[in-house]
Amino acid sequence: MLEELEKNLGYTFADKSLLENALTHSSYANEMKKHSCGSNERLEFLGDAVLGIISAEYLYFHHTRVPEGELTRLRASMVCERSLQGFARTVELGRWLRLGRGEENTGGRERSSILADAFEAVIAAIYIDGGFPAAKRFVTRFADSFFAAHLENGRRDYKTELQEIVQKNHGEKLEYVLVGESGPDHDKQFLVEVHLNNNCIGAGRGGSKKEAEQMAAREALSLMGQ
Template structure:
């Protein structure tokens, strides 16, 4: 068992309080909250990081959510269940829940990830949330993992059924674009139609001089989200 410093233990205990689960093996939680960038910067210490736990947690998450919606919505056909599950376990949703837990504050990140906003990055937060699920599963078996998942996702599932789920396509697009270029994303209103009380906005999203997507909406924000979703479809970055 790895010996953790007092400061790190204190942070892990604080996260335990937020998660409403007390670990028998606190090292599992530490591993779940350790990013590969941190391990790579401290190779001589052979630090375990969270990718394998993420893999496990992803499977546990899928089983728990599938079981829950299968039981709660007996009238849903297979196709609707699949869509509902995909909405709930997608990256933006998991990152949203991770942010509510302030999970980013407890991550161990490499200096590079730290300096480029890794603590708030959607992909890192979603992966770490899944890793925590995997850690709880190993530490307390399926019931404990199920309790953690449903404590954090039941309201999300209910909102998804009611059509209230909001996916932040702009943030997801930012994630995708950052991986391939340092150019900034720009949203441009190219047209407005209709009277002031019922106006429709048309927006293009660009990276450099290239237009990646087009969108429309009853507000500029809605049109920007629509354009970002269009761009993600072009780039293959939408989680559906």
């Protein structure tokens, strides 16, 4: 019965009852008390923690030049309800939920909170059934595309922000100066300073001159309290 869902998930459970538990909403469990059917709430609790460490580890090792504040923002954006319900929809999780009659009749299969909670419960079920490596492989499927898109679309343009501030004062001159290079050709690092009227107001490193300029502008903005 659940083979199609397992195919969508990319994981086959040794213990099918774990998956069934992950799909069981509290409304269904309450109606089926006499059958000792537990809800997915405990799994959701565990899944939230597992998702948090996997997403943090992914960001730390895959995006080594992203500053801590941005890492925190990115992780929060992935583990929020809006993102999780989107992941749940990609694997058609709503089709397989076990809901009570009330939730079934009021559109529970499409409710964002229910889908997000069930997705976290599935992560926990995979973690218990196959260990951390299995849960990590599952979450990484979603992390790859999610973080790539958010880093591309959500990255601040620090150079433009700094330029707009400087332009408010006529006659101010902003200049980026390459002051150093290090490392082999295949992994070169650049050091750039940003100067305002020949005074250094920030410095940054990066794998390209463009990235180093962005980091220099970021430091300048930070020192300005922006």
